[in-house]
Amino acid sequence: MLKLLDTHLYESKAPDSLRHLINYIARAGKYINYSLQMGDLGKAGSQNFSGEDQLALDVLADQTIMENIMVCRLVSAAVSEEQDDVAVCPSCKTGTCGEYVVAFDPLDGSSLVDANLAIGTIMTIYKGNEFLGRTGREQVAALYMLYGPRTTLVYTIGSGVHEFTLNDVGEFTLTRENLVVRDDATHFAPGNLRAVKDDAKYRKVMERWMDEQYTLRYSGGMTPDVNHILLKGQGIFTYPPQGDKYPNGKLRLLFECNPFAFLMEQAGALPWPAISPCWTLKSPNSTNVRPFTLAVSMRWRRWFRN
Numbered sequence: 075m076l077k078l079l080d081t082h083l084y085e086s087k088a089p090d091s092l093r094h095l096i097n098y099i100a101r102a103g104k105y106i107n108y109s110l111q112m113g114d115l116g117k118a119g120s121q122n123f124s125g126e127d128q129l130a131l132d133v134l135a136d137q138t139i140m141e142n143i144m145v146c147r148l149v150s151a152a153v154s155e156e157q158d159d160v161a162v163c164p165s166c167k168t169g170t171c172g173e174y175v176v177a178f179d180p181l182d183g184s185s186l187v188d189a190n191l192a193i194g195t196i197m198t199i200y201k202g203n204e205f206l207g208r209t210g211r212e213q214v215a216a217l218y219m220l221y222g223p224r225t226t227l228v229y230t231i232g233s234g235v236h237e238f239t240l241n242d243v244g245e246f247t248l249t250r251e252n253l254v255v256r257d258d259a260t261h262f263a264p265g266n267l268r269a270v271k272d273d274a275k276y277r278k279v280m281e282r283w284m285d286e287q288y289t290l291r292y293s294g295g296m297t298p299d300v301n302h303i304l305l306k307g308q309g310i311f312t313y314p315p316q317g318d319k320y321p322n323g324k325l326r327l328l329f330e331c332n333p334f335a336f337l338m339e340q341a342g343a344l345p346w347p348a349i350s351p352c353w354t355l356k357s358p359n360s361t362n363v364r365p366f367t368l369a370v371s372m373r374w375r376r377w378f379r380n
């Protein structure tokens with residue numbers, strides 16, 4: 075028997091408002107999925123807050139999500155990696171009518187799009203009408219959609235992590251329930267390997283993993299790379315800081331680190347650093363970056379404790 079995303083959320087006792095919001099987000103994902111197949115793969119000619127060149131698809135995905143979530147009157151404010159400012163609900167114009175705030179990375183790994191590799195959309199949802207001063211602990215839901223050979227949606231509302239696959243009639247149906255990540259990783263996904271040049275500790279741990287014949291599984295897109303760990307049930311993802319370009323790493327606390335930490339924690343992994351109260355948002359934009367390591371087994375934890 076097929077189980078729809080909406081039914082799963084209902085049976086998981088998601089509040090109706092959260093269930094509806096996730097359905098609106100899923101609808102945006104279906105349109106993004108379509109755009110990826112048919113849309114312009116070129117640059118938009120503009121830059122985002124981080125000074126990165128935007129693709130036409132970055133902009134389109136961003137607009138698609140904003141348009142879908144801003145009509146439901148459940149969101150008081152939303153912020154995206156591709157926009158400088160927080161967007162306030164257009165119907166109340168004060169950012170007070172909705173129960174939730176939503177933050178998202180519309181296209182994660184968009185530099186891979188012209189090479190036809192898998193990319194994703196990452197979303198996080200908080201109660202209330204403010205981002206500042208919030209910690210990842212306060213997330214009420216985190217999810218991502220992965221556009222690969224199949225399109226999937228993986229979500230948590232704090233009761234496990236569940237995968238849905240988009241079918242031919244445009245419904246996300248349950249494919250795997252209660253994903254679990256073990257403590258004994260033998261796969262590694264080493265982001266920003268450039269850092270080994272100056273970071274002796276990072277070089278050392280890479281050498282150890284190679285000496286121990288770990289299997290490399292790294293695509294350059296955080297969403298498919300973390301999805302690999304979640305679906306295989308083991309693995310380590312790292313993205314350390316480096317030099318003047320990325321002194322605090324590259325991955326954004328709000329859009330990337332917190333949602334994946336929540337998902338990984340819900341899958342039973344012990345992300346290091348775990349979602350920490352000190353990861354407080356000082357600004358709701360892409361300047362909030364930090365070094366990031368996920369699903370580090372007990373054995374390797376001391377390497378990344380900092």
Ligand code: AHG
Pocket residue numbers: 155179181182183184185265266294295296297313324
């Ligand atoms: P985005 O496409 O949203 O800017 O994010 C890309 C991120 C992440 O998905 C990936 O882990 C990382 O950037 C890779 O960065 P480098 O190619 O610079 O190592």
Ligand code: MN
Pocket residue numbers: 179181182183296330
């Ligand atoms: Mn990203």
Ligand code: MN
Pocket residue numbers: 155179180181182183184
């Ligand atoms: Mn992005």
